[in-house]
Amino acid sequence: MQQHDDIVREKRRIRGEVRARRRALTPEQRRAAGEALTARLAELVESRGARSVSCYLPLPSEPDTMGFLSWAAGRGIEVLLPTSLEGFRLGWIRPDGTGTVAGAHGITEPRGELLPEGAIGEVDLMLIPASAVDTSGMRLGWGLGYFDRCLDSLERRPPVFAVVHDGDVLDRVPAEAHDSPVTGAVTPTRVLFFG
Numbered sequence: 001m002q003q004h005d006d007i008v009r010e011k012r013r014i015r016g017e018v019r020a021r022r023r024a025l026t027p028e029q030r031r032a033a034g035e036a037l038t039a040r041l042a043e044l045v046e047s048r049g050a051r052s053v054s055c056y057l058p059l060p061s062e063p064d065t066m067g068f069l070s071w072a073a074g075r076g077i078e079v080l081l082p083t084s085l086e087g088f089r090l091g092w093i094r095p096d097g098t099g100t101v102a103g104a105h106g107i108t109e110p111r112g113e114l115l116p117e118g119a120i121g122e123v124d125l126m127l128i129p130a131s132a133v134d135t136s137g138m139r140l141g142w143g144l145g146y147f148d149r150c151l152d153s154l155e156r157r158p159p160v161f162a163v164v165h166d167g168d169v170l171d172r173v174p175a176e177a178h179d180s181p182v183t184g185a186v187t188p189t190r191v192l193f194f195g
């Protein structure tokens, strides 16, 4: 149990550092990072020939995916976005283009059809939020388990890329049994593939 408590404490410490670092970014740094991120995400999607992906509507301090969402819309690439359901479970929405609503945790969610469970496993590529990732592919979220549960529940798991700032790629992120590695990560400067 000691070991488990240590891991939980270490995860909390890392999340705190990431939060502080993200909040210290100036508006100009955020804008520039968002613009660069759009190019990296577009590169990844094009290189994989993905026609459908998952993504997220960003909180103010998260890597800004809005430019990428516009790019994808212009290319006719289908983008599914998450909604926070009860029990820290994720649902997936196909946006209908009529706007957004306020979801849980202060996160904006699109209006649109809530897809049947498992449908997210059919996308070509998942782009998911994270607080940090390490070079072996272990991913740290915000401690609510939404994405761990979602990825665990999939019979077929598409390639999964964590979207983070450059400073959120760490040498090592502590892992528990329910954590499974991601395929890669995308930052404003690079697309990384993990063993």
Ligand SMILES: Nc1nc2c(c(=O)[nH]1)N(C=O)[C@@H](CNc1ccc(C(=O)N[C@@H](CCC(=O)O)C(=O)O)cc1)CN2
Binding pocket: 018, 019, 022, 056, 057, 058, 059, 061, 062, 063, 082, 083, 084, 090, 104, 105, 107, 129, 130, 141, 142, 144, 145, 146, 147
């Ligand atoms: N944009 C976005 N949508 C998402 C998630 C997410 O991480 N980001 N989720 C993923 O599970 C689910 C909701 N869970 C949440 C995850 C994190 C926080 C949150 O407040 N995170 C940070 C702030 C972000 C930052 O500093 O960059 C925090 O804890 O302070 C809230 C809800 C579904 N939708």
Ligand SMILES: Nc1ncnc2c1ncn2[C@@H]1O[C@H](COP(=O)(O)OP(=O)(O)OP(=O)(O)O)[C@@H](O)[C@H]1O
Binding pocket: 011, 139, 140, 141, 142, 143, 144, 145, 146, 147, 148, 149, 152, 176, 178, 179
């Ligand atoms: N597949 C699962 N089924 C049930 N509970 C889970 C599952 N995966 C994780 N959890 C629980 O969710 C909580 C958060 O786990 P963890 O700290 O690994 O989250 P995270 O990776 O930061 O979050 P997220 O998955 O939202 O990105 C823990 O209490 C964990 O036990």
